Amino acid sequence: MSLKLRPATPEDIPVLQHWDSQPHVIAATGSDAPPDWAEDIGLSGPAFRTLIGEHGGRPVGVVQIIDPAEEPTHYWGDCEPDQRAIDIWIGEPDCLGQGLGTQMMTLAIERCFAAPEVTAILIDPLATNTDAQRFYRRLGFEVVGPRRFGDDNCTVMRLTRAGWVGRALSGQ
Numbered sequence: 001m002s003l004k005l006r007p008a009t010p011e012d013i014p015v016l017q018h019w020d021s022q023p024h025v026i027a028a029t030g031s032d033a034p035p036d037w038a039e040d041i042g043l044s045g046p047a048f049r050t051l052i053g054e055h056g057g058r059p060v061g062v063v064q065i066i067d068p069a070e071e072p073t074h075y076w077g078d079c080e081p082d083q084r085a086i087d088i089w090i091g092e093p094d095c096l097g098q099g100l101g102t103q104m105m106t107l108a109i110e111r112c113f114a115a116p117e118v119t120a121i122l123i124d125p126l127a128t129n130t131d132a133q134r135f136y137r138r139l140g141f142e143v144v145g146p147r148r149f150g151d152d153n154c155t156v157m158r159l160t161r162a163g164w165v166g167r168a169l170s171g172q
């Protein structure tokens, strides 16, 4: 069964809110309040995209891709231009650990680097979320260092275009 990414719509809000209440999502979210999905979907544009991962037509997770220098919430503070930042989670607990996150993340990374000006992708897992950090490392992300976002201690990781291309060339 194939996995695809499609833009989130207001019809997805109930399932997104259902995922927000799942213990594995809460554990990965830290002190941030759950997203205001109506607002996030309303912000959809070149600098802020919310995409649903569908596996065989069933929504299984969500990925947000932002331009950290341009997106309106300015979550990342002042940033270099031509980067992207990604947030991802599998919402359905029975879909964890089956390779769907890897497929979603691969599609999201390919989308980011399809824009020729994009040099690197940033992510900010909680410092305690070592499972997610292992998942990102396997995709080629490298640790930049610790950073505090609000009340949360995070580990910033980065994937450069060269890192992604090199990984593809080495057949990983």
Ligand SMILES: CC(C)(COP(=O)(O)OP(=O)(O)OC[C@H]1O[C@@H](n2cnc3c(N)ncnc32)[C@H](O)[C@@H]1OP(=O)(O)O)[C@@H](O)C(=O)NCCC(=O)NCCS
Residues within 6 Å of the ligand: 024, 025, 028, 087, 088, 089, 090, 091, 095, 096, 097, 098, 099, 100, 101, 102, 103, 124, 125, 126, 129, 131, 132, 133, 134, 135
């Ligand atoms: C991180 C996440 C997107 C990975 O997607 P996935 O479909 O579960 O992952 P895959 O099956 O492609 O790869 C498995 C790897 O994911 C990682 N992983 C992270 N959280 C996991 C979880 N709750 N359950 C299973 N695997 C998890 C592990 O590194 C695992 O590899 P391992 O076998 O060495 O433990 C997904 O597990 C998830 O949504 N976790 C909870 C929310 C979260 O941590 N999001 C990231 C916030 S920065």
